[in-house]
Amino acid sequence: MKKEIYQDIVRKSSLFRALSGENFPFLMENGILRSVEEEAFFFMQGDAATHVYVLCEGRVRLLQYTPNGQQITLRLVTSGQTFGGIALLQPSSGYPVTAQAMEDCLALGWEAQFLQKLAEREPSIMINAMELMHHYILELQERQQALSAARVEQRIAHTLLKLAAQSGRKIEQGILIDFPLTRQEIAEMCATTVFTVSRTLNEWERKGLLEIGRERVVICKPHGLVEIAEGFD
């Protein structure tokens, strides 16, 4: 597998999109292509943060384990997105999350030391890393706000809307969320239980808002879901 075919993805990635023409080939030369099978891991929470990755193929989920063993999905990474960015900023602190492949994945990775050296010549990398961090903070703030103020139905609706915005596809019946997600995973993302997710999704299906298949959701009435998410219902 040649990594050159992923040039386009790297060039558009949020971390490297402003890289100058002269440094880009140097970046590609120094990247290593890693393939990780479904269910296997790129890195574990607490591992030394040695590499920064840009996902080229597949989907990765970033999760954390609570002290009592429950796992929490923090975010899902899709092709072109960066993960393990902490290695660039604070390698000594270790990865704060575990990165698990949801399907067979290919990612390009760079050693943190290499990127730090490159960043001396290409400050855009650091600015982009800060932008990424800012984006994460906004996302966490939104999540915190949802947890403290929104009802659980609103949180579930929000999560579905976000997934639809990220990877939805318009089909005849509505918007297909093209993401193999179990109810357990949706529950983790909304900080609730799988029972609540099931009850809520079934109710929405009865009302005709959704159509639910195995690891597949179609939003039939997008506007209805927005109303629930925003609390207009």
Next chain:
Amino acid sequence: MELESLRSSSVADILTAYPQTAKLFIAEKTYCIGCCLSRFCTLEDVAKIYELDVQKFLHKFQNLIQNPPERIPT
């Protein structure tokens, strides 16, 4: 822009190409501005969801796009 192509344009495309139309969405009291599904809804969908007259709604967009308001010099 033709009415028919307006009808099937997505809210996101219209807002990107003609940001001035944002005020029409607000005037009709829709929640389209900032909605994360704006790339999935066409203008026709919006009119139907909010029970607006589709033709009238599309005409308003056509008018605003064809006669952009004068810019205030900065």
